[in-house]
Amino acid sequence: MKFEQKSLKFLEEYLNVASPTGYERAGQEIWMKYLKPFVDKIEVDHYGTAYGVINPKAEFKVVIEAHADEISWYVNYISDDGLIYVIRNGGSDQMIAPSKIVNIHGEKGIVKGVFGWPAIHTRIGAEKEVTPKIENIFIDCGAKTKQEVLDLGIEVGCMITYPDEFFEMNDRYFVCRALDNRIGGFMIAEVARLIKENKDKLPFGLYIVNSVQEEVGLYGADMIADTIKPNIAIITDVTHDTSTPMIDKKKEGDQKCGDGPVVFFAPSVHHNIRELIVDTAKEKNIPFQRAASSRVTGTDTDVFAHSNGGVPSALISLPLRYMHTTVEMVDKEDVKNVIQLIYETLLKIKPTMKLKYH
Numbered sequence: 001m002k003f004e005q006k007s008l009k010f011l012e013e014y015l016n017v018a019s020p021t022g023y024e025r026a027g028q029e030i031w032m033k034y035l036k037p038f039v040d041k042i043e044v045d046h047y048g049t050a051y052g053v054i055n056p057k058a059e060f061k062v063v064i065e066a067h068a069d070e071i072s073w074y075v076n077y078i079s080d081d082g083l084i085y086v087i088r089n090g091g092s093d094q095m096i097a098p099s100k101i102v103n104i105h106g107e108k109g110i111v112k113g114v115f116g117w118p119a120i121h122t123r124i125g126a127e128k129e130v131t132p133k134i135e136n137i138f139i140d141c142g143a144k145t146k147q148e149v150l151d152l153g154i155e156v157g158c159m160i161t162y163p164d165e166f167f168e169m170n171d172r173y174f175v176c177r178a179l180d181n182r183i184g185g186f187m188i189a190e191v192a193r194l195i196k197e198n199k200d201k202l203p204f205g206l207y208i209v210n211s212v213q214e215e216v217g218l219y220g221a222d223m224i225a226d227t228i229k230p231n232i233a234i235i236t237d238v239t240h241d242t243s244t245p246m247i248d249k250k251k252e253g254d255q256k257c258g259d260g261p262v263v264f265f266a267p268s269v270h271h272n273i274r275e276l277i278v279d280t281a282k283e284k285n286i287p288f289q290r291a292a293s294s295r296v297t298g299t300d301t302d303v304f305a306h307s308n309g310g311v312p313s314a315l316i317s318l319p320l321r322y323m324h325t326t327v328e329m330v331d332k333e334d335v336k337n338v339i340q341l342i343y344e345t346l347l348k349i350k351p352t353m354k355l356k357y358h
Helices: 005-016 025-038 146-151 179-197 219-228 271-283 300-305 332-346
Strands: 041-044 050-054 061-067 072-078 083-089 101-106 109-116 138-140 159-161 167-169 173-176 205-211 232-240 262-265 289-292 313-320 328-331
Touching (some): 005 173, 005 179, 025 041, 025 050, 025 205, 061 179, 061 300, 061 332, 173 332, 179 232, 179 332, 205 219, 219 300, 232 271, 232 300, 262 271, 300 313, 313 332, 328 332
Parallel strands (some): 232 313, 262 289
Antiparallel strands (some): 050 205, 072 083, 072 159, 083 138, 101 109, 101 159, 167 173, 262 313
16 A cells, blocks of 8 residues: 555644643644545544544444654743743653753743753863753743743643654654654544545444543543443554664564564463454465564553453554654654554454453
């Protein structure tokens, strides 16, 4: 398969919009508009998780799921001299903050700011180099007093995001902030498109789910699993490309961009669903990698698996470089292969398939 221009246009628009945890609405609106022609109906829950349904009257329900939110910052404190101090919303990395431009989503609209940092000249000779910490990073929005900041519409609790936008690099990689995990939302939407355009008749109800609040505790998936009560769930998220410097493969495993989707082995991953995925990959000559996770996967797989008395769930991950930075990278061929693997696996699922180990 190849990416269609309308698909790439959707991906760029979807990645570029700010969609931080708890404030996913703008991204969800774009996602639902793209998905609508491929499904029978679309629903949204109270906290913003969106999902499209194919065959909504079917008793047997299969979920394919990604999460819609991106990491960000909250305004936490405004000093008397007009500087803004922050707290995390999700796993935001203080190490990359200094010198980054930010968008402060104020009550009067977006205000530009910068994460300031002392010049190198003022740090030379120090016995110990100062490193960015949550306690010492700050945002300068050009104000000289706290009142000036307030007059700009900036209050405690305002959201702060990075404006970095999507581009393709060396005709191989997609690069953007928030690939974790709006690229997942793109991939499951593309699966729905393939089903519609190929006129596939599924013997079950398919729920294409884009969950909120994953970055702060998997909460959106926890809520929607109880609402849908699926029989099977296939989750897609990103995982670390461990081939770049300073990563210990003995600890993080051996996964690489360009080598295919990553199929996870973990207690919450159901053997039968995982083996169906692996068998499908082999049969269809889709390259794939293996990874193991002790105790939990740290993804929405865990909450789906543990919901409703236990839902057979599996995880197909996309290798990604530089997670939780503004230059996250994924290989375009891996994206295509995740889409293809989910699609081909769905075509093999039957409501009568064996879901118990014994």
